Structures are given as structure tokens and as C-alpha cells.
Amino acid sequence: MSERVRQTEPILIRGGHLIDPDVGINEPRDLLLDGGIVKAVDKPGAIPATDADLIDASGQIVSPGFIDMHVHLREPGYEYKETVATGSMSAVVGGVTSLGCMANTDPVNDNAAVTQYIIEKSRLAGLANVYPIGAVSIGLEGKQMSEFGEMYEAGVVAVSDDGMPIMDSGLMRRALEYARMFGIAVIAHEEDLCLCGGGVMNEGLTSVRLGLRGIPSVGETAMVARDIELARYTQGRLHVAHLSAAESVEMVRRAKADGVQVTAEAAPHHFTLDDTAVEGYNTNAKMYPPLRTPRDVEAVRAGLADGTIDTIATDHAPHHRDEKGVSFDRAAKGIVGLETMLPLSLELVRKGELTMQRMVEAMTIAPAKNLGLDRGTLKSGAPADVVIFDPDYRWTLDAAALASKSNNTPFDGWDLQGKVSRTIVGGRSVWEDRR
């Protein structure tokens, strides 16, 4: 994005309540953006307007643009589900100014050519900052390690076989070790296929009643335990993706206390829904790892609140309606999430389970650190990625109206609260809610 030369007018955002957990600001502040960077943050009215475009943010919250480190953009290969352009549009509508996109495209992003292709596509889209995540193994086959160095130099910010758990413990060990050379994290999709294979929803009363093959939570927790021990042993950087089970949260909590280099994310659906959402064979409630029990939902929320789970990431997984409109066992796994991340996260704030400050942190500086990005902050000189949102605005989600190319969401028709009104990327206003 940086090579793209665009003349941007200075923007002065006035009257908003600024939350920047990195700098430690949580009070009314005006914000001046110029030349693609943060120029000034000061008390209300203290920055003269001069020739800047004025944005009135009164009654709203101003924060660093959100960073979603777990997105499936589907391009190349699955453009009928999503493209870099449509996914980026969906991102900025949801207030996401930077995203990490997973490697399970076709061809797989296991080499610099694919990495560069994705980056070029995002440059053409000119919306969110897109950071490709490279595959750990060639073809996501879990056998031969990909060329981390080549991909790193082309722009990948982490490696992951997301979607395909790494069953080979030896490969995982080497990946954690080798990635140290580049200071990047290995992002792990934690499901032991020997325990989870064939399962389509959480194993429990609902799966038993519906007669669907269950995925036991131990399939996740056993892998989390393995990878924490591997990270401890190798001193590599482990990032646990879409953590869903209570015991996983506790293991990450202990590992962090022990000083293991582990970070973790949770997806809004895992802290919002439990496995009863599958009732009626709702294929939009099918994802891996699956929705768990109310106890797990509580544990994930508690983990987010105390920082054990440092990051909120959506696992935005677009699928065509034909891939969801089939029997549950054959339906595609995953749901779109970019445009519902904010209201679903704000729900935890409204319930008093999360402070607004902590929520913003989990969506900005925490994922920025995990991916090694110099973003997620409004400190002076930082890239001018900003989101302005009204935390109280009430609206009803219409899945058909999503900016994403797909509309596979279990939240269709939900009454939500909290909406992005403006998204600014690199000092340029890329989306505005003209309601």
C-alpha cells in the first residue's frame, strides 16, 4: 500500500471519545491525520482546523482501525466465494483497516508468487491493508515445510496451515524453531484429526439428539497442550487460532504465566453462540472448531477479559449459498464475520464482561503485535488507520446486504448494537455509513 501515491487531504476528527490502548488514552480527544500518518492528538478544540477536512465524531468513539488477523479472502482460486476486493470492502465496512489472510487458497499461498499476487490484488482494491499469512507446509499437506524466508521477504507476516491442523508434531516443532529466524508466529488451528475426524459439530447433548457426528473438545485441548509444550521447548512464537474450549483457555493462561511465547485469539461466534445454535440443522452454525457449550462460551469471555485471549479475530470464512444449502454433514464449514465483529464484541462490553478499552485493545494493538505490524495505535507518526463508531446505534443485520460476496452468517435478522460510521485507511476515508 505504501507505494501507492495518493494525495490525501488532512483530516481533523473532532468531538469524539478517543480510545487508544497502546498510548493509554481513553478520553475526549481530537485527532489530526495528514500525509497518511497521525499528526496530532490533542484536547477537544485544541487543534486548529486550518485546511483540514472536518469530521464530526461527537457522541462516537474514535480508535485505531481494527486489525483482523484471521480472514479467508479466498483469492486466488475461490473467487466465487470472495475476492481480495470484496473481502477488503467487507473489512472496511466492519471497521477493519488491516487484515491477515490465510493461506488455504488455490493455489495455496506457500510461495512468494501467490503472496505477491494477493498483495497486488489488495493494492488494486485500495481499501484495507492486506497481510498474507503463508502456509507452514507445501500445499497444506502437513509434510514438507514451505519456504518461510521467501514468503517472508515477499510480505507474509506469519505462517499457518489454518483449516488443516498440523498433525505431525515433528513438523510443528521445526516450524516453531525455524520461524524464530524471522520473528514470526506460527498460527495453529488446533484440532486433532484423529479425535475430530468425521465430526461436524460439538460433541454433546445437541449432537447426540440431532444424530450428528461429534467433535470432542479434547480434540482441541490435546493439540493446544502439545503446541504449548512445543513452544516452551523451542522458544518459538505460537499463536493459537480461534480458541473455543474452556480447558484451552486455562492452558494458555498458565503458559503465559510461565513465560511461554504464546498468544491467542477468539472469534465472536465462539463468545456469542453455543452449540444449540445448530438446532434445526442450521448450516450457518457449522464451523471448525465448532460452537461449544455455555461453559466454554463463559470461559472464552473470561479469557478475553483478563487478556489470556489477547485478540479478537473473526475467522471470516465466506462460502457460497450452494455450499451451505445442503445437508449439515456435507455443508461447508465457517461463517463470514468481518461486518459483525464490532457489534458482537460490544455486546460483551454492554454485559460488563469486557471494558471498552480491553475490547479495542483486542481488536487493535494486540493483533498488531502478534503479526509484528507497526499499526493498531494512534501514536504520533503511526499510519493513519482510524475507525469511528457509534457503540449504541441499533440496527438489524440483513445477510443479503453484507458487503462480503457471501452471506453465510448465523446472525441474519439479529438486532445488533454498534456500527462503524467511518473507516480511514492511510489517512484516506475509504468507507462512510451514509444512513
Add this chain to the structure above:
Amino acid sequence: MDETSGHRHLLGLEGVSAEDIQLLLDSAQKMKEVSSRDVKKVPTLRGKTVINLFLENSTRTRISFEIAAKRLSADSINLSGSGSSLSKGETLSDTARNLAAMSPDAIVVRHQAAGAARLLADIVDCPIINAGDGGHEHPTQALLDLLTIYEHKPEIEGLTVTIVGDILHSRVARSNVYGLLTLGAKVRLCGPPTLLPDEFRALGCELFYDVAEAVRDVDVVMMLRIQRERQGGNYFPSLNEYAHYFCLTQEILAEAAPDVIILHPGPMNRGIEISSGVADGPYSVMMNQVANGVAMRMAVLYQLIVPGAGGIRGSSLEVRQVEAVSGSSDSVEKEAAG
């Protein structure tokens, strides 16, 4: 029974009221009489079309539905997975929409995917009868089991029924659990822990790993077919060891109540889940089950297809007797027309 998109369906027995089940039991008893006639046919469903969409192998259930439809004078069409457009890559939904466009009066569906019947009910505009969907439910099997029990015992309420076998994968077990509990029976489930999820306790069942203990003093024992392919899934080490612990033998059966009856949905594996002595012995009511299968499916077809049959509205059926069926053919027709 369920009402989706304005139609009456039989998708499962979960949530179906005792009144609804009783109506079907009463209705099936009347239907039985038709099968005992010299001319085994009444015109009740004349001009009605029933499609049997059997996308998973089935012999007895398919034939049972077919005979049931024919005895009610409905035109029934059979469609199986191979040889249908599904083998050309058409989706279940598209097949169903195409069939529905031909205005059938009911679609009977058997499919290997749990929820398949519900999927059809959500998209097509006619009554759907679930003839087995994956590991979910097989309501007509449970209903015919209930009818068989009902014929041998004064009432179902208060009975203790033990179901032995692969509970985890069994749609027959699930439908029977719901039906039996709804009618006030006590349900015991027995099998190795790998095939007996603890979650069934939450549904109100008692779980056993010892078959002798499980059948002690019970009124009814229902044996489930053990699928040979489970052997490869490490659910148990071998069929031999399974048989050693769970085969219902005459010796074990001696633990049960003196007037115990033995059910099996078939096809059975002699010497694995049930010994020949028990299968062919005086307590076995398996052939009654088969006969009752036709009657029960006639009752289900009648109740779902005939607009005036009382219908299955939500969870409560408007109870309307089908005495006419046991009368002359003419009166049946008038009844149906009304």
C-alpha cells in the same frame, strides 16, 4: 410431527405429544384389519401420489411403505440413489424441488444424512415422512415398535424397556427413546461406553454396560443391529468380543420379566447381538413388528395426506377416529372425501 411451510410432516418423534402418538397407534390398529382381508385394499388414498425417495439402501422399510401406499390405493413411485439424477450430481434439494413440482401428496425420504428430512420439509411444498435420516430419527420404526409393544402389554406407561446395542449411531434408538418416554415408559440403554453416549442420561434414560443387569426384570428388550463396519472404528475390538458381552442369549433373558417380549428392527446378525434361540424363541415378536410396519405406515400416510383426517397440527393432533377404515370400502371413501 411438525408443521413447516403449512404442511404436516413426520420428521421425528422428539417433541411429538402422547396424544399424537396414541392417535397413530389407534389408527394403525384399524389399518391392520385391511391387511387381514382377502382383498387387501381400500380406496382411501385413491388418486394420491406418494414418492418413496430412498437414497440409502433399504429393503424392508421401502417395501413396507410401498405396500402401505398400495393398500390405501395411492400411487407410489420409488426412487433410489443410483439410477436417479442424484447419481448425476444433482443435489438433494434440487431433486426434491423437482419431485415437488410434480405435485405428490407425500414424499417418504430415507437418506444417510441426519437432518435430510428436515431439509426437504423446509424447501418443498408437501408432507414429508422421515424413513430414516442418518443417525437422527426413524419415527415410523419406533411407532411400529410402540404398536407391537402396545399389542402385547396392557399399556405402555409404567413399562421398563431396555434397548441394547449401538446407541450412538442408532436412529431407531433415538426415536424409540422419545416415543417410549413420552408414553411414560422407563428406558434403559445398554452397550459398550464407546457406543453409549452419557448425554442420553440427560434425555431421561438409564445407562448400563452389563446386559444381564440391563434386562433384569424388564418388560421389553429391543435389540439393535450391530453394524459390522463399526469394528473398524475401534468402537469395540472385535465382533467376537462384542458378542461375548452383549449378545442376548436365553441365559441372559432369564433375568427379564417372565412375560418379556423381544424386538429387533432387523436385519439381525444371529450370534452377534442376538442368539438364534432367542430370535426364534417364544418371546420374539419380530414378525409382528414387520406386519405392524405396514399398518403403521398406512396410518401415517393417511393422517398426513387426508386433509380431513384431523391432521397433525403442531404438537397436538385433533383426534379423529378412523373407524371408517375398518368398515366398508365405500364408507372409507366418503370419510376420506369429507
